[in-house]
Structures are given as structure tokens and as C-alpha cells.
Amino acid sequence: xxxxxxxxxxxxxxxxxxxxxxxxxxxxxxxxxxxxxxxxxxxxxxxxxxxxxxxxxxxxxxxxxxxxxxxxxxxxxxxxxxxxxxxxxxxxxxxxxxxxxxxxxxxxxxxxxxxxxxxxxxxxxxxxxxxxxxxxx
Ligand code: CMP
Numbered sequence: 591x592x593x594x595x596x597x598x599x600x601x602x603x604x605x606x607x608x609x610x611x612x613x614x615x616x617x618x619x620x621x622x623x624x625x626x627x628x629x630x631x632x633x634x635x636x637x638x639x640x641x642x643x644x645x646x647x648x649x650x651x652x653x654x655x656x657x658x659x660x661x662x663x664x665x666x667x668x669x670x671x672x673x674x675x676x677x678x679x680x681x682x683x684x685x686x687x688x689x690x691x692x693x694x695x696x697x698x699x700x701x702x703x704x705x706x707x708x709x710x711x712x713x714x715x716x717x718x719x720x721x722x723x724x725x726x727x
Pocket of ligand 1: 642681702704705706
């Protein structure tokens with residue numbers, strides 16, 4: 591069994607997409623083992639996006655992610671990391687397929703509704719930033 595972190599980004603929450611986004615993971619049969627609404631601190635955003643520090647989009651990404659509340663989700667199941675990335679769709683709006691979350695709801699590289707971990711190592715690291723141990727069931 592694999593765990594992954596999903597973030598429904600501030601624009602996903604503001605646009606009222608939380609239910610529709612969660613439904614896509616649930617209907618695929620992924621198990622939700624952690625869920626919370628929070629305002630991400632600058633410190634946690636810096637930890638989360640440390641691998642992107644120094645890239646041209648880094649500061650605008652951190653500013654956006656700390657601008658308004660987001661929803662953090664822990665999903666669990668076989669091959670969850672790969673499955674969630676398929677459900678989310680490509681980061682580049684020109685490549686995200688219709689039927690994916692980004693393909694259906696986003697036309698923006700940074701404000702792309704969802705984030706998901708891209709590897710087992712990053713999932714473990716990112717889940718520790720967003721959730722205290724007792725918050726994942
Ligand atoms: P996310 O899954 O949150 O992880 C890193 C984020 O950086 C990515 O989604 C995009 O929203 C954002 N981003 C902004 N510009 C770029 C870019 N040029 N290449 C990759 N990611 C970018």
C-alpha cells in the first residue's frame with residue numbers, strides 16, 4: 591500500500607471544487623486516510639517546495655499557496671502515487687487531457703487546482719510537513 595499527499599490548491603477551494611476533486615479519487619477506489627482545511631504558513635510552503643527553490647516560478651508558487659486556505663488530503667492504495675498523477679493530469683495546461691482534473695478545471699501552470707506527490711520519498715516528506723502523525727488514520 592502506498593500513501594500520497596494531495597493538496598487542493600487555494601484556487602480549487604475558492605472556486606468550490608473540493609467536492610468534485612475528492613469525488614474523482616473516491617470513485618477510483620482510493621482510500622482517504624487524512625483530510626484537513628488549513629492556511630499554509632510561509633515556513634511550511636518553503637519546506638514543501640524546497641526542491642524548487644531557485645527556480646523562476648518558486649516565489650510566485652509560494653505566494654499563491656499561502657494566499658488562502660487549501661485542503662490537504664492523504665490518499666492510500668496500491669500504486670496511489672501514479673494513479674493520482676493520472677487523475678490530476680499534466681502540469682502544463684497545454685498537455686493536460688480532458689477528463690483529468692487539470693484538463694477540466696485549469697488553464698494555468700501555477701494555479702492548477704491540485705498538487706500531488708511525485709515519488710514515495712516525496713510523499714513521505716510532504717505528508718510529514720502537512721500532517722501530524724495522529725492525523726493520518
Ligand atoms: P505542483 O504539483 O504544485 O508542484 C510544483 C508546482 O510548480 C507545479 O505544481 C506548478 O503549479 C508550479 N509551476 C509553476 N511554473 C512551473 C514550471 N515552469 N514548471 C513546473 N512547475 C511549475
